[in-house]
Amino acid sequence: METRLLIVNSDPVFQDRALALFDMMESIEVRVVRALSDAISVLLGENFDALFVEGDGPLALEQAANVRQHFPSLEIVCLVSGPCDSDSTQLATQQNINVILANGSDRRLDRDIRSFVQTLERPLGAAAEGIDPCHSLIGNLNQFSAAEILQMSCLGQRSGRFTFKSGRGNSEIYLQQGSVRHAVFDSLEGEAAVAEVFRWRQGRFYFEEGIISQVQTVNRPWAHLLIDNLQKLDETLELASVNASSYEG
């Protein structure tokens, strides 16, 4: 399975030092976009293992931090060509953004990019999924969004575990008496994991009644989570629609 990378580069024809290195890497698929809005639009529709933002230090980091607000679990790398001030470095650390300095030699840049890309390579996991008698609700996310099914379950005062499976990975959300108690996706926990699942448009889900989490990572009422996440989703869609609307009219 190829590692899929999305690269934001405002001048991919003339400023193509890093792109030339990506060209020569095996088992990766690269998609290049010129603007952040294009990137968000692409990320909403397809799964990528990582996003690379190329540019001058502070600007590239600001763009990367912007994407982080909309895609909490995405691996983001900034390929910065200029100097980075301490504020920018702090921002990168806070937002979990990897920084690779692009002003060194080609060999060093190649080594840094390759070592990062290697961390993305995952073993193929067989989807161990089937209909189990304990799954009281099973469905597809392209027919019912995560927001819809969680809303329905919370209104019904359900307790149990939702498992969401998509190309991005698996996520679990635990409900207790109609409230979200715990959510986990990859290394994310709590509200960030709920926010991630809200964006999924492809995949499957199932609910297992009665499985309760002992861990509590979500403390806010469901209604607040729903409103916040739908608002965030609207903002993401708005960013992405800047381009789409221009073509569609």
Place this chain on the structure above:
Amino acid sequence: MKDKALETKLRVLTLQLDSWKKLHDFITYGLDKAKPIVSAEQERQFTEIRAYLLQETEFVFKELDLLGELSGKAMNVLQRASSIRGVRDLTNDEVRRLEMEWNGVFTKLGVLQGQLKTQRKELAKMHPLKYYLNRALRRPILATS
């Protein structure tokens, strides 16, 4: 096996084709009588794509060895399509010529993209030793290239 020059050609060609497709979307929108509103944002996006094409076309065509064949047609398209509103004001004859020249550029680039992808596929199957031997002996890397 991957060839650096081939990969670069494919990358710039893909970007170029993408820009030509987007330009066409805007031209089609401009010519659509059922869509009367052209927003400032749409005009801005159109100008941006036109600017990419204006600055990159010559370089890319040169890289692909298509400068003589396509440069004139591409420049005609870019000069006629100065804005979405401008496209709307073109005469039927000019619109036909614009579409014909756009199609000429797009078809040639599309065909070349297919050829380069075929080369890439063949190269992927090639043994590295054969690749480097062909290079050292200055033979064509692939029979088709």
